[in-house]
Amino acid sequence: MMKQTPALHAGCSALSWDTRDGKHLWGRNLDFNRMAEGTAVTYIPRGTAYALLGTEGGTCLPDQPQERSAYAAVGTGFLLAPCSPILYEGINERGLMGGQLYYRAFASFPDGPRPGTRPLQPPFAVYHLLAQCATVEEVVSMLEGQVSLVDAPLFGAVPPLHWSFCDRTGESIVIEPDRDGLHIYRRTIGVMTNSPGYPWHRQNLLN
Numbered sequence: 001m002m003k004q005t006p007a008l009h010a011g012c013s014a015l016s017w018d019t020r021d022g023k024h025l026w027g028r029n030l031d032f033n034r035m036a037e038g039t040a041v042t043y044i045p046r047g048t049a050y051a052l053l054g055t056e057g058g059t060c061l062p063d064q065p066q067e068r069s070a071y072a073a074v075g076t077g078f079l080l081a082p083c084s085p086i087l088y089e090g091i092n093e094r095g096l097m098g099g100q101l102y103y104r105a106f107a108s109f110p111d112g113p114r115p116g117t118r119p120l121q122p123p124f125a126v127y128h129l130l131a132q133c134a135t136v137e138e139v140v141s142m143l144e145g146q147v148s149l150v151d152a153p154l155f156g157a158v159p160p161l162h163w164s165f166c167d168r169t170g171e172s173i174v175i176e177p178d179r180d181g182l183h184i185y186r187r188t189i190g191v192m193t194n195s196p197g198y199p200w201h202r203q204n205l206l207n
Contacts, residue, residue, distance in 0.1 A: 016166040016190040038078040046072040054069045054083030056153045069129035069131035086181040087126045094134035098165030108179040113148035136167045154189035164192040168180040174198040
């Protein structure tokens with residue numbers, strides 16, 4: 001019998017596609033050997049207060065400003081972090097869809113935010129982008145000019161993540177935090193899986 005390799009327990013993929021009647025869909029499988037306690041399909045209403053950065057134990061920092069969600073969202077996640085809702089993937093009321101996948105051995109986050117931006121803990125990224133953005137264009141603008149994904153532990157670790165989002169226009173993007181900075185790939189082939197990064201998988205398809 002083949003021995004299972006512990007490092008391969010997470011093997012997710014995300015896919016976006018267009019239907020014959022002109023709709024745009026996004027979905028993913030979740031191949032993970034364990035889920036956080038309390039994980040469930042979760043609805044978070046418009047106007048929810050939350051923070052972008054918390055302590056390692058998930059509680060809010062005393063001086064952390066509160067955000068207010070502009071859009072309602074629903075997805076798979078949990079509400080056990082007092083600082084902010086956590087979604088692994090979801091969709092908001094404007095039709096923006098997306099989620100996070102493991103990016104083991106490649107994800108790299110800076111210690112602090114870029115000048116003029118606010119720090120965002122990686123596990124909070126899916127919910128924050130769904131709560132504040134209506135389109136892929138707004139997601140890109142948010143990540144390029146308003147927030148910085150930072151190396152801040154939550155529940156004892158900084159998970160190695162990358163992200164995929166799609167909206168009602170049908171555009172699919174991939175967001176990857178690499179050692180040389182954050183890369184946002186526009187108008188992608190609509191598929192994202194785990195490590196290595198999106199350019200490698202695209203090249204491998206061409207091969």
